[in-house]
Amino acid sequence: MPQLDLQEEGSVEAGLDALDTPVHSSEGSLARRIAARVLPPIGAIALLVAVWQALWAAAFWPEFKLPAPLAVWDQIWQLVTSGEILELFWVSVHRAVIGFALSLLIAVPLGLAIANIRVVRRGIGPLVSGLQSLPSVAWVPAAILWFGLNDRAIYWVVLLGAVPSIANGLVSGLDQVPPILPRVGKALGAGRLSGIRYILLPAALPGFLGGLKQGWAFSWRSLMAAELIATSPDLGQGLGQFLHNGMSLSDISMVFAGILLIFVVGVGIELLVFRPLENSVLRARGLNVTAR
Amino acid sequence: MTATVEADRAVVDSVSPVRFHQVGKAFGSGRLTVVALEGVDLEVAVGEFVCLLGASGCGKTTLLNLVAGLDQPTSGRIELSSSRPAVVFQEAALMPWLTAAGNVELPLRMAGVPKARRRAKAAELLELVRLAGLGDKRPHELSGGMRQRVALARALASTTDNTGSGAGKPSLLLMDEPFSALDAITRDVLQGELLRIWRATGTAILFVTHDVREAVRLGQRVVLLSSRPGRVVRQWDVDQLPEAEAVDEINTELRRVISSHAAA
Numbered sequence: 001m002p003q004l005d006l007q008e009e010g011s012v013e014a015g016l017d018a019l020d021t022p023v024h025s026s027e028g029s030l031a032r033r034i035a036a037r038v039l040p041p042i043g044a045i046a047l048l049v050a051v052w053q054a055l056w057a058a059a060f061w062p063e064f065k066l067p068a069p070l071a072v073w074d075q076i077w078q079l080v081t082s083g084e085i086l087e088l089f090w091v092s093v094h095r096a097v098i099g100f101a102l103s104l105l106i107a108v109p110l111g112l113a114i115a116n117i118r119v120v121r122r123g124i125g126p127l128v129s130g131l132q133s134l135p136s137v138a139w140v141p142a143a144i145l146w147f148g149l150n151d152r153a154i155y156w157v158v159l160l161g162a163v164p165s166i167a168n169g170l171v172s173g174l175d176q177v178p179p180i181l182p183r184v185g186k187a188l189g190a191g192r193l194s195g196i197r198y199i200l201l202p203a204a205l206p207g208f209l210g211g212l213k214q215g216w217a218f219s220w221r222s223l224m225a226a227e228l229i230a231t232s233p234d235l236g237q238g239l240g241q242f243l244h245n246g247m248s249l250s251d252i253s254m255v256f257a258g259i260l261l262i263f264v265v266g267v268g269i270e271l272l273v274f275r276p277l278e279n280s281v282l283r284a285r286g287l288n289v290t291a292r
Numbered sequence: 293m294t295a296t297v298e299a300d301r302a303v304v305d306s307v308s309p310v311r312f313h314q315v316g317k318a319f320g321s322g323r324l325t326v327v328a329l330e331g332v333d334l335e336v337a338v339g340e341f342v343c344l345l346g347a348s349g350c351g352k353t354t355l356l357n358l359v360a361g362l363d364q365p366t367s368g369r370i371e372l373s374s375s376r377p378a379v380v381f382q383e384a385a386l387m388p389w390l391t392a393a394g395n396v397e398l399p400l401r402m403a404g405v406p407k408a409r410r411r412a413k414a415a416e417l418l419e420l421v422r423l424a425g426l427g428d429k430r431p432h433e434l435s436g437g438m439r440q441r442v443a444l445a446r447a448l449a450s451t452t453d454n455t456g457s458g459a460g461k462p463s464l465l466l467m468d469e470p471f472s473a474l475d476a477i478t479r480d481v482l483q484g485e486l487l488r489i490w491r492a493t494g495t496a497i498l499f500v501t502h503d504v505r506e507a508v509r510l511g512q513r514v515v516l517l518s519s520r521p522g523r524v525v526r527q528w529d530v531d532q533l534p535e536a537e538a539v540d541e542i543n544t545e546l547r548r549v550i551s552s553h554a555a556a
Contacts, residue, residue, distance in 0.1 A: 020435030187379040188399040188450045285388040286432025
């Protein structure tokens, strides 16, 4: 083989690199991208409100079954001006956050154990999956009998809602790690612990984040169910109790306001916390998120 | 047992990074046993470039896994006097959450090398594979050939710890069909690159391939393995032969080995 000049070979390679490097097309300005993402849901909501207004105006159902959109808005606005909304949010959201954090503390070791220890997987794996499909509200009566009408009963219900889905998310994240990665890790000198820390956990992160997202949804749902059923003056006034009061007072606009606020908090936390987290993790790995 | 191993090491230290003694490897047990390797004797000298050649099922990859410590032989023994062998797989298998430089630093991080030294070492190795300045790119932003070069730099980082017990020992690079997933042009360029890096680092290389031309172009010595079970059939010092002649001769022998399986 004729000895190629080193310099020349380098430039061939540089040219090849330039040709082979994947190109990423940008999709227009930031304003346009935000508009493209924000406008469709706003349009959908506007359409929904318009249909609602039309149904109400046509008096399709009596007023005590379907309130006017404006009446519901008045309810919410009253909560805002009186400052009562802060208490409602604080009581419910701080419970959900504490419940979620507790779930995380329990679910992560549980998930690691299920994923890594065969006996544990065969033993409690199906149990944890089964618990995920059991509505955690089913635990409310038992929790009230065990703990009484207090925060502990509520946390118990939230934990049983969130722990299985976070643990399962971690397990499926770990199961989906391509087997070549731990092998490469071993060849690079990873021990058992450093292999988990530097290879397995980061590789499982996308699946784990999916589990976290679902865990949050479950803990918020369970919390609302618990608050709705377990009402007591000792428990303070959360969004669930507010909803319950609306039912007791036969005030349909209050009930709608309660539903709306619960929806807004649940979706808001997903959009503000979990979605950006997930997107940044996926984007860093080159997994396409532009379609979302 | 430990004492004899230590003694062996002392003797071979100056001789060769890896030496096989009648190594065998079987998978499964009873009637379902598949013998992947049988009675393999092989030695790689300091700084030598050896290509392992064979059709599929000849246990090339198994053999490499044994040297890399990813698997244990069922009989015979492997003397390894090099520091931990570096491995490059068929896929680059870069960690997708780390940058190119982060991937090269990974083995150093797991070995507890301080940050500043890690950085410097990674930059130096990326420079060696001609990727200086691309250290902060993510794997998905690189082409296949570039990824494979990052994998090579990362493998070299895992073997060149001059601090620990590996200091001063001959290093060994194991490559498992590293270019077979690349297009022909990139493969050709990377083969040239590998030869340059081999000369620059003086590392011994054990290179697995099923491509006769590649084996002849790269290796100083080509070792032909038979299939099921894998045995060393013949070896050629291809440095001593004209390239075309060597390719013809090895091809003929390879065909003979493969067609012997049709009869069985």
